[in-house]
Amino acid sequence: MTGVAEATTSILREPEYRIEGRDKVTGAARFAADIVRPGMLHAAYVTSPFPHARVVSVDLTRARAMPGVRAVLTGAETKPQRLGRRLQDWPLLAWDRVLFIGDRVAVVAADTVEIAAAAAAAVDVEYEELPAILDPEAALAPEAPVLHPDAAGYAYLGGGTRPTVPHPNVQGHGIREHGDVDAGFAASHRVYEHTFTVARTHQSYLEPRASLVWLEGDRIRVVTTNKAPFALRQHLSVSLGIPESRIVVDAGHIGGDFGGKGLSIDEFVLYHLARVTGRPVRAVTRYADELQATNTRHAARIILRTGVDPDGRILAHTSRVIFDGGAYAAGKPVATLMPGDAMLTLAGYRVPAARVEAMAVYTNQVPAGHSRAPGQPQNAFAAESHMDLIARDLGIDAFALRERNVVRPGDVDVTGQPWHGTDGAALLAKLRSASRYDDRTANIRSVGAKGIGVGIALGVRHVGRGRASMVLRVTASGHVELHTGVSDQGGGAHTVFQRIVASELGVPLEQVAVIRGTTDAVPNDPGVGGSRVTPVQGSAALAAARALKKRLGDRELEEVGALEVIGEAAQETHEASMYAYALVAEVDPDTCKVRIRQATLVADVGTVINPVALRGQLEGGFVFGLGQAVMEDLRVEDGRVVTANLGDYKIPTIADVPPLTVELLTEDPGPGPFGAKSAGELANPAVGAAVANAVHAACGVRVMSLPVTAEKIWRESRRSGS
């Protein structure tokens, strides 16, 4: 563990001033959709109106005859190319069957967006409708139609082979067991089983995905909103059968990601269009298509079963989690082909024996991919609601039950591994005081405040893992340039790197410039995601600064002339950190509308490098979680997304966010630079359960599904007569 040297702490205490801030507040920051090339064409797609159908014929006659149309391609021409971050199961363009409403059958390149759209509408496709599987349980039936009969032939990127699955409609599956589960249940005073459901939601970054592809000699140039340019380069290479050396990816400012922009679905066909037309081709996604046909967060059904002793101590736990993976698994980058933390049920507790089963299932719904802390909002909602229900039934205060079970360093958690991370007891103690839990609950009891309640929920997130490298160059004038391939989707990565390097070198911030390059200009980088930027890429920046210091010896920067060093970092940590909420909610007795009166978040973040950005990640994470807790629901009827614009898919506005107090735990150093941990996914997952628990405390009604809407509370209160 690195100690924080005196020289560095002084710079870390400097006020943070985002290095790209000026560009972002003056409109100078250029995003992918702002880039144009001479002679650029525009792409539009022909998409399936059916959730499952055979493509009988595609007639391009009318479309090709339209003035201004430069190319029309169908799946017949791109066959058998498929895309996918791990499993390449998504055809660039479908050639035999379409698997969801919005699946692409053909693409047009034309002089204007309008002509392209009109030509796409003029493509005549004949379909033969097939029975659609809209429910994961139906997909798992023994006789269910197999949606991907050719799955065995799909490429599986990143080395290794695809894990076997128990049913052909399963994308990914896992079972993990530790301890003697049967004995644990047998010894239990009580065993509780609850079933929870979580709605499909969308990342709702406000920048629709955009990409521009053109050919320059034998090289393919790509401008994109993808947040992992090197991974995209590899992905393009595999899917298109073109060496990586011929592909250059440029991913600059990204207008929000929240996990969704790891998957690219346009760049592949844009390459083909650029190839046949000889012109640059751009695609900017219509927001309605963002909501209907990209990659959502997985809807889920979660069954938890837990045995406890008379004091509420957990003795055994089993769970079964079924994620609706939609038509393609292409959005999932992880080897298991499930949302990243699919197996983490009952996270944050000491669990002596557990058997956890999770799976993602193919259906004819919009594909699901990664979304901020994949798998965790679903599991945290279930687990923290489950804990509250157990506490209630045992007559134990919900806070006390958590204190009895919360994981402490060295304890075995639900994964069966010893816990390396936050001392849960210290975190809960801080939450108890910061939220004035005792005063508040006593106050509510004493005044008999009907309709007001306090809800508690905790959450866990691993500190980011992976490998990265950074190049530092010293210029003749003694300035330091950090060259990186990390694009910034909003987290403030470049400012983090600047502060780390300046701190380690003991030079003013202005002396360190951060230069983001294309995949040609900088060393390989794993991309933004998985809470990785500060601990991994930040550690690479620190390693580079240390290497530079070593090369400098006693010399000053101004004395060495041009010099280049590389810093590398490999974080394979098992470290995790913890956070917890106390929410005070008020439920209107007639309408059942929930008003969060106050929220307290305590988060273990280790050393703070970017105070403003950290605050933004936590506050923004809370509101992101709040949207998914109380309103967000990407509703699907008969396979069609019916919340197809931001007027119908509602996300919180500034007038919908409650007062929030954030308290930080910073004393326990993490594996990141100077003891930093991660923050980007450290706040959103537990909000759903905190709301559900607060609602239950406020009005006695338990909602077992997300989002916790006014109508659900109303319906449940009528059913239960409470």
Add this chain to the structure above:
Amino acid sequence: MKFTHTATVAASRDRVWAKLMDIPAAARCVPGVASVRAAGSDKYLGTLAVQVGPVRLVLDGDLVVTARDEKAGTASVKADAKDSRVGGAIRATMALHLSEKEDETELRIATDLAVMGRIGEFGQAVIKRKADQLMQDFADCLARQVMR
């Protein structure tokens, strides 16, 4: 979206069946239907104009009787139509069922309607209401015509 509509007609089942199976005549009972004509056995071409406020849809398509069983009083009809200007389409399957009770015949129509493309982006609830009205008007009109 699924609907069920019923209408009761003071006529024998045979009379209602005959009326129902005269597709061009029966189809004209749907408000906004124009120019229904036969195109082979059990297949018909036609146009349906629907207006919701300023939005005017002209749906061109076909209607196929996919099954009929006079003895059981059941028939299935499938309709496919699209509006090429707006860029959207509908597909409806209708299960018709006649049952005779004393002097009356009950017509029951179970409809499964899919609204696709751009049309579907217009409020689904309003479309559903409109379709619901259309089918009820059809059932009522048919009842009136048989009694005439």
Add this chain to the structure above:
Amino acid sequence: MSYDYHEPHSLDDALALLTRFGDDGHLMAGGTATVLLMRQGLLRPAHVVSLRTIDGLSGIARTPQGGLRIGAMATHRAVERSDAARGYSPALVDAFASVATVRIRNQATVGGNLAHADPAQDPPPMLAALNATITVRSPRGERTEAVETLAVDHFTTSLSHDEVITSVLLPPILPGTREVYLKFLPQTADDYATVSVAATLRFADDATVADVRIVLGAVGPTTIRAKRVEDALRGARPTPERIRDAAALVRDEVDPLDDLRGSADYKREMARVWTERALAALTR
């Protein structure tokens, strides 16, 4: 979107254009709803006739009798900022200020809002509760129509294609009248209402209800006048019990759809809750 755009400089010219184009023409005021429908490809007029360059359609002023006249081209924000409108009825200003966001209110017009006939919009129930009428011009002359009867179905009015709303006239409010506009938003602050209630109530000298008008939004194909609730209160002392019983009658007057803002069941019950709340506010 592909159309010829026309900017007539007089109402007569606008009417002549609308007559000439018939069903191929579409009138545009602020443009918010029209542009959206055109962008979605749902509305494809060959000609768009704009009212933007016609003078005299946007004033807001009290009438000599004590009423209020709002020009059809006045924006929502103009009503919101108008001292005349606030002096006439703060609840009316509330209703206009409840619409969407500042940006929409800067662009959307009073006449355009009424012509769009979206049953979930905020101004129509309040205007109907205040017994407003619109003035309509056509080549056949001028006529008036009550706001309450203007909309006949979802997004459908009784106006013919060559008629233009020129102004909204609100009659004088009798002394002793109270007004309120309430909007229920269970999701976000910028959303359409799940239900909205506009109501006016006037007490007689003996503390009974001399007159009451209750109009609901978002719970039917048009705004819904709650006549049975009104009848149950007119002439009576509005005790909490009576208000509760009267408000319960609204359940059978509304005709809501199941949609993204709530199921029909929930909306029906919320119509009752908010009708009761509106009446409670007026009789407090």
Add this chain to the structure above:
Amino acid sequence: MSTHRLRFTLNGTPRELEIAADRLLIDVIRDDCGATGTKLGCGVGICGTCSVLVDGELVSACLVPAVFVDGRSLTTVEGLAQDGELTPLQDAFIRDGGFQCGICTPGQLIAATALLREHPRPDGREVRDWMMGNLCRCTGYYGIERAIMRASGAGGQSDGRGLGGQRPPSLS
């Protein structure tokens, strides 16, 4: 389709263009004038990324027919800073975490500029009522409110929201 001669000023610079009747203001600003600071988000007037000022009034450029701005003056995010000098609002957005990814930022700044013209020292409620038309998915809005408060001279004192330091509001 008819075409129209359009004269307007964009951030003080006179512009004259020949445009088709159906062009939207957002496309004319971005494609014809090359001012790409104004962003297209939802395209249906909800998200506010395309907020611009037309004669000082805040509107959604994705909903305004371009022909409407003939003879008028437009302000976009590029027109806020004068001679390279950031406005207090722009500076506060950087210092107080008023943005993260930056895609909504031009619209937020334009909306907040209009707010401060109408309410030079707004209270928290006025800020929230006015700014609710500008969605932000990154910040949770706390930083935006702090920035607006700081720029208005209220010293970043929003009403008891935000991070640490202040006592939570009491119950009841």
